[in-house]
Amino acid sequence: MTPAAFSPVLPLSDGNVIPQLGLGVYKVEDTVASTLVAGAIEAGYRHIDTAALYNNERGVGEGVRASGVPREEIFVTTKVWNDRHGYDETQRAFDESLELLGMDYVDLYLIHWPAPEQNRYTEAWRALVKLQEDGRVRSIGVSNFKSHHLNRLRDTSDVLPVLNQVELHPWLPQLETRTFDRSLGILTESWSPLARGRVLGNDILDSIADKHGKSPAQVVLRWHIQLGLVVIPKSNSLDRIRENSQVFDFTLDVADVAAIAGLETGERTGLDPDDHG
Ligand SMILES: NC(=O)c1ccc[n+]([C@@H]2O[C@H](COP(=O)([O-])OP(=O)(O)OC[C@H]3O[C@@H](n4cnc5c(N)ncnc54)[C@H](OP(=O)(O)O)[C@@H]3O)[C@@H](O)[C@H]2O)c1
Known part of the structure; x- marks a missing residue:
């Protein structure tokens, strides 16, 4: 029997909801994605984050179907890549993602990066608005958008993103x-x-983890949860995928949160959005 979903959901401004903790699948091979996604859903995950860039949408769709959990109980996000910005082009890219996923809608479609050099993300956004109007996407949002990118969308569209996925x-x-x-x-x-x-x-992190009888990864994920963020850790190991889900049975105290704040360095693992062509 499939375990119950473990994650609370958070409200989106369009009236939909999103499970707060999901599985990210960047750098998961298409051939592995199916087993991993089905295993995660069996462990209680109900939210999967993929992207056209990850080349594993086919495996993700297979995993969702293989899990036996009804499609409408799983929240699936995918993203349009930088070279597909444009009103028509973004809609074509979406059709390809949907075909690979083997689904008739996605829950959340994101513009992956603003890609400022191309200067077409407002056109891509118009396409997302149309896809939502057509009922092919439940919610629309962005990723790696800074305030000036969001302000540009506000200047050109009446519809605001419901979510911004950032490092x-x-x-x-x-x-x-x-x-x-x-x-x-x-x-x-x-x-x-x-x-x-x-x-x-x-x-x-080791000492906070010891104090709560948790792993350092669980402490960091709990920190995201307590900040009210949606969080999508990735792992190639089903054991770690399960470990990463067990973050709803303890609470970080004020001293823990203050100690974690001391880890801030400003260091990125990825590019600054203004430099991602
Ligand atoms: N929008 C964007 O531009 C963007 C960019 C990057 C990522 N993302 C999304 O965010 C998701 C997560 O980000 P990420 O994959 O870059 O990094 P991450 O989730 O911060 O870290 C993943 C790494 O941590 C390891 N790990 C996971 N759980 C662990 C645990 N419990 N203990 C020890 N190590 C653990 C994994 O190793 P193993 O796999 O070996 O377990 C992997 O090397 C991605 O999969 C993707 O969906 C979006």
Whole structure:
């Protein structure tokens, strides 16, 4: 029997909801994605984050079907890549993603990066608005958008993104982005929530983990949850996927949160959005 979903859901400004904790599948091979996604769903995950760039949408769709859990109980996000911005081009890219996923809608479609050199993300956004109007996407949002990119969307569209997925972890807590997103009713989602595993392995996280009888990864994921963020850790191991889900049975106290704040360095694991052509 499939375990019950473990994650609470958070409201989106369009009336939909999103499970707060999901599985990220960047760098998961298409051939492995099916087994991993089905295993994660069996472990209680109900939210999968993929992208056209990851080349595993086919495997993700297979995994969702193989899990036996009804499609409408799983929240699936995918993203349009930078070279497919444009009103018609983005809709074509979406058709291809949907075909690979083997689905008739996605829950959340994101513009992966603003790709400022191309200067076409407002056109891509118009396409997302159309896809939502057509009922092919439940919710629409962006990724790696800074306040000036969001302001440009606000100048050109009446529809605001419901969510902004950005690099966010204890090294890079993104206070300014979180505050700006919140002021517009946009939910912030953390990508690379473990800084690709690199934030682990330090004395502060180890001692907080020991205190709660948890792993350092669980402490970091709990920190995201308590900040009210959507969080999508990735792992290729089903054991770690299960471990990463067990973050709803303890609470970080004020001293823990203050100690984690001391880890901020501003260091990114990925590119600055203004430099991602
Ligand atoms: N929108 C964007 O531009 C963007 C960019 C990057 C990522 N993302 C999304 O965010 C998701 C997560 O980010 P990410 O994959 O870059 O990094 P991440 O989730 O921060 O870290 C993944 C790394 O941590 C390791 N790990 C996972 N759980 C662990 C645990 N419990 N203990 C120890 N190590 C653990 C994994 O190793 P193993 O796999 O060996 O377990 C992997 O090397 C991606 O999969 C993707 O969906 C979005």
